[in-house]
Amino acid sequence: MPLKIFIARSPEEIEELRGPWRRLFTSGSYTRFQSFEWNALAVKIFAERQSPVIVHARDDDGEAIIPAAIDGASGDLVLLGETLFDYRDILCSGNGAAVETAFEALGALGKELCVTAVREPLGAVWASALAVPFAKAPAALTQNSSRTVHARLGRCLRRILKQGCVLRQHSGSDTAIVRRIFELKAGQGDNLFRDPLRVVFLCQLAHLDAGAFDVFTLMHQDNIVSALITFRDANWRRFYTTYFDERWAALSPGSALLHEVMQQTLTAGMDCDFMTGEQPYKLRLATSSVPLYTLRFSSGQMLGHRASRLAIA
Numbered sequence: 001m002p003l004k005i006f007i008a009r010s011p012e013e014i015e016e017l018r019g020p021w022r023r024l025f026t027s028g029s030y031t032r033f034q035s036f037e038w039n040a041l042a043v044k045i046f047a048e049r050q051s052p053v054i055v056h057a058r059d060d061d062g063e064a065i066i067p068a069a070i071d072g073a074s075g076d077l078v079l080l081g082e083t084l085f086d087y088r089d090i091l092c093s094g095n096g097a098a099v100e101t102a103f104e105a106l107g108a109l110g111k112e113l114c115v116t117a118v119r120e121p122l123g124a125v126w127a128s129a130l131a132v133p134f135a136k137a138p139a140a141l142t143q144n145s146s147r148t149v150h151a152r153l154g155r156c157l158r159r160i161l162k163q164g165c166v167l168r169q170h171s172g173s174d175t176a177i178v179r180r181i182f183e184l185k186a187g188q189g190d191n192l193f194r195d196p197l198r199v200v201f202l203c204q205l206a207h208l209d210a211g212a213f214d215v216f217t218l219m220h221q222d223n224i225v226s227a228l229i230t231f232r233d234a235n236w237r238r239f240y241t242t243y244f245d246e247r248w249a250a251l252s253p254g255s256a257l258l259h260e261v262m263q264q265t266l267t268a269g270m271d272c273d274f275m276t277g278e279q280p281y282k283l284r285l286a287t288s289s290v291p292l293y294t295l296r297f298s299s300g301q302m303l304g305h306r307a308s309r310l311a312i313a
Contacts (some may be wrong), residue, residue, distance in 0.1 A: 003059035003097060004167045005105050009052055014040055017056055017171045021065055023057040024091040032212065032233045033085040039067050039275040041208060045201040048072065049082060053109065057280070062094015068113070068156055077113040083192055084201060086137070086238075086276045087292075088115050090125060100304055107302030117276060118293035129295040138286030139271040141261055147287050148266060153259035157203045165220045165253075167260070172206030172213025172231070179203050181227045182235060185243045193241075206231075216261050218253055226253035226259055237265045242281075256280050 015227060016062045021036040032038055037218050043052050043113040050069035057064045064250045067080045079088045106113060117134045118126060140148050152198070161167070170177050182202060193199055206213045218225040226244040230237050239261075244254030262272050262285055274282040 001040060003101055005057045005101055005213075007105060008054040009057070011035075011040070011043060013056060014043055014052060014296065015091070016055065017065065019059070020056060020063060020124040021091065022094060024063060024065055028091060029094055030089060031087045031238075032090060033081060033087050034067070034089055034091055037160060037208060038085075038205065040081045041201065041205055042082065042085070043069075045197065045204065046080075046082045050078065050080060052080065053077070053106065054080075055102040055105045057105070059094075059098060062092065062096065062098040064090060064092040064094075064098040066090045066102045068106055070111070074109065077109065077111045079115055082201075084198060086117065086240075088118050090126065096124070101252045103302040104304055105296070107297075107304070108297045110299045112299065113297040114294065114304060115296075116294040118295050120291040120293065122293065122295075123134040126295055128301050129297050131293045131295050134292045134294045135276050136278050136289040136291055137276055138274045138278060138282040140266065140274070140285055140287050142266050142271055144287035145266045148215065148262060148285060150259055150285065150313050153252065153256050157260055160218060160248070160251050160256060161224065162245065162252055163220070165225055167216045167257075168219055170215040170217065171210050172215065173208050173210035174215065175203050177215060177217065178206045178213075178229065181224065181229060181243050182218075184224060184245075186228075186240075186243060188243070188246070196311060216257060218257050226257045228257050230261065231271070233268055233273075236273050238271050239275060250311070255284070259285060280300075 008017055018036055025035055047074050051084060053068045053070060055066045055068060068077050069080050071074045071078045172178065179199065181295060182193045185191060212231050218229040224245065225248050228239060229241040230239050241260065242254050242258060258281065265272050
């Protein structure tokens with residue numbers, strides 16, 4: 001089969017990629033941020049902010065999908081997910097010709113591609129990009145679990161429970177509790193969740209993928225003392241959002257809950273990903289970290305070969 005390329009720009013065209021997208025996703029080591037369902041929902045919710053330009057290239061020797069979009073604010077090419085996808089990547093298999101062709105299609109648009117954040121190791125796909133350190137993602141691994149027990153946080157949890165708080169676990173399908181957590185988080189200074197549309201997206205995402213999401217709360221009657229929104233991703237539990245009521249700060253309820261869920265996760269044989277950022281409360285519990293990078297491709301770098309050679313389907 002000659003190498004062909006398809007560019008999806010609408011929800012209907014994106015639906016045509018469901019099969020190949022799922023095929024590539026299951027054949028590689030990707031995070032849920034690269035799944036078809038998460039990206040399709042991002043296209044739907046953020047339609048006025050990001051215009052999809054999703055490139056699919058395929059021949060007998062390989063296949064690639066670049067989940068790209070044009071950012072409405074900067075005009076640059078980015079990857080889907082607005083600011084809410086922690087880890088970025090393209091999906092590919094085979095000998096690399098499909099990847100090259102997919103990048104050529106994006107290069108023909110004459111725009112720079114900016115991708116934040118790509119995890120180390122970067123791999124051959126990103127070899128020619130300008131890579132700038134962005135942040136690190138701390139983690140706690142089962143192989144180092146003996147270093148993750150913090151007696152003070154255990155005592156804090158016991159004191160919190162003695163004051164009448166209850167530790168509960170909820171599914172992502174409990175949209176009311178998910179929304180409430182994000183709205184409480186939004187009220188604590190300048191953060192991503194002050195944007196109502198992002199809250200809408202995350203509530204719908206948790207409901208869409210309810211089997212993967214686990215939400216933990218420490219409740220005092222009807223009040224949320226602290227909360228943790230996580231999702232399971234292969235052998236990882238990813239700790240996406242934390243919240244605590246500042247009136248309980250003396251007992252460190254956020255860190256105490258994080259520590260408890262981390263211990264439960266490690267005991268179950270799963271690794272813990274504290275996600276992007278090196279905040280002190282994460283570093284206190286982490287036993288390793290993964291560097292993240294911002295990558296930039298000029299249109300000339302992406303072209304590689306003349307765009308006129310492409311057979312656009």
